[in-house]
Amino acid sequence: MGFACVAGALLGFLSTSASAFDFEDIAQRARRLADDPYKKPDVVLPPELRNLNYESYHQIRYKPERMPWRNAKLPFEVDFFPPGWHFDQPVKINEVTAQGVREVRFDQDAFDFGTTKVDPGKLRGLNFAGFRVRYPVNSATRKDEVLTFLGASYFRALGKGQRYGLSARGLAIDTALATGEEFPHFVEFWVLRPQASDKQLVIYGLLDSPRAAGAYRFVLTPGIDTVMDVTARLYLRNTVGKLGLAPLTSMFYFGRGQHPVEDDFRPAVHDSDGLSIHMGNDEWIWRPLSDPKRLLITSFSTTNPVGFGLMQRQRDFADYEDPVLRYELRPSAWVEPKAQWGAGRVELVQIPSPDETNDNIVAYWVPDRLPAPKAAYDYAYRVWWQKDKDTQPPGLRVAQTLYGRGYTHAPDGSVSLAVDFEGPPDMESPELKPEAQVSVDANGKLLEQQMIHNDATGGWRLSLRLQRLDAGKPVEIRASLRSGNKGISETWSYILPPD
Incomplete structure (x- = not known):
């Protein structure tokens, strides 16, 4: 059964055929976006959706029988997130097949609302907030959640035996500047329908924000280490103060190098415990993370970095003593540039946090030379989501x-x-x-x-x-x-x- 049959009513085929559809199509869309003034989506969620909390929002699930490709015996499955809680920005999602490109129409009746008291009619006329991908990484008989795109330009992935922790982002603009951070959003996705023998899933994304637009190609390869290959082309509408490429976002509350302010039976609480950098001169650097009393920004200048990542090196249950949250299973994320990124710096931002519910750690690459407005800026990298075989220096x-x-x-x-x-x-x-x-x-x-x-x-x-x-x-x-x-x-x- 195909995507169109199970996902509800779909728009007709676009004129673009799948064989002609590629990254350049998305890049042209991004360039046209950047040529015009930014238009913020005019969407106001009803109070019933806006007032959901973490637990109630995640009770709303896409019905398994409505999942695309569920009965097609394909290696991957996808399903969708509803709008609600913090996620109020609409996301358009398309499927690309050999016949062409179709938009998946939002259908509120495809969701199970659990014990929440949300009236499905309140979702009528809205759109998706994001989507997730499933693939059998832990067992050949069950498709596990391996990737989500949800909120702004955030995405996160899982390998074998991992639990969700830190996130990646498509782009960071003016992070930790006094002028305030700008959060770009992925506004549209194109998911290529896989073949029965495929071990990779290809996704295209269109990013938009007041000062930037971008085209992205993601190639997901799930496994022991799940890998995401990212190809991006940016167009700035206007100048920015700081451009953060390949950003990673994580949480550090306390650990062995920083004692908790209040009594806590757990020895440590964090999704990552350090920033690792393989510098362009082949030096390896390890910066332990902290929850500072005030904003702390540090950077490491280099040319053509080999890689950097927010890592979780403490891997024993006894390091955390939390049988519910299982911090020892949270993945590390290692960013590996493709080609040469030139001169710049890896910047680490550590933000004071009152508890463990806030992502207060950000790391990204800042190029020394920013692209001129309207000019194409191309770069590519790979993100490894690791646990058992973290990227490490060759020595001690x-x-x-x-x-x-x-x-x-x-x-x-x-x-x-x-x-x-x-x-x-x-x-x-x-x-x-x-x-x-x-x-x-x-x-x-x-x-x-x-x-x-x-x-x-x-x-x-x-x-x-x-x-x-x-x-x-x-x-x-x-x-x-x-x-x-x-x-x-x-x-x-x-x-x-x-x-």
Whole structure:
């Protein structure tokens, strides 16, 4: 049974045939959008939908028997999200087949409203808020949710044995600037109907916002690591203050390097615990995340980055002790540029959060040279959604960062840090005896430094004690390990926030 048969009434075929339909069609749409003034969708949700909360919104499900391709024995399935809660922007969705392109018409009767008291008639005349994709990654007999597009330009994916955590975005504009952030939206999608033997799903997206329009091609490859290949072409309507490419959005509330403000039985609560960067000069950098007391923005300048990602390195249940939320199963997301991105910086934004319900971590690439208004700007990258085989440096990596006052020190205003390095067995040998290279910026004074072999883990522990000179300013600390003249670890790059 085809998409058109089960999805309700559909518009007629467009003149474009599937064989002629490609990325350039979407790019032309984006260029025409950018040539005209931005038009914000004029949609006001009724109170019954606008006042839904997280739990009630997710009770509204697309009926399985109405799912496209359900009875066609295809490897992928798709279904749709209704408008409601925060999701008030309409999204047009099309199917591309060998016969042409059809729009999927919204049908409120295709949804099961669960125990909510929403009148299906309140959805009449509205449109979808997004869609999800299913594919059998955990079991050959069941199609699991592997990808969602929902809200603004957000999307997130899952590999085998993973649970949803951090998200990616199509584009970030003026993030953390005083002028305020602009959130582009995907306003239309084209989903290519797969063949029975396909292991990939191709999706096109059209993005729009007050100062930008863009065309996107997504190629989804589910698996142990689910991979999303992204090809994008942007057109700016007007100049922007900051253009964030390949943005990732996550949550950090507390962990081993930052104790909770209030009592919590869990040792850690976060979707990601660090930013990893493979710089253009082949240096690997690890920046532990935090929930700062005030907005904290840091950046790492480089040319032609090899990759960057928000990673979840703590992978044991005992790291979190949460049998419901299972933070140890949240994926890491690794961005791998295709071709060369030139000069720019990986920027990390950390936002104060009162609890774990807010995504307060953002990382993205900022090119040094911004495209001129109306000019095409092309780039491409791959996002890996990982758990069991996270992208890691070849040598020793930072396993954890511990913060606090050691038992040997009386209170004197100093700060103690312990950094554990782990990695290949030959680099954990006690005979190696690595040396630590530590640098502290002008606002800090290093009081003690000690390197020992951690017999319990087999790795190495670097212990530091330092004095912060001006409590109102941050301190930046860097450390790496060497054996002889050879670097054998990634660079631990730490920001001690203002007190």
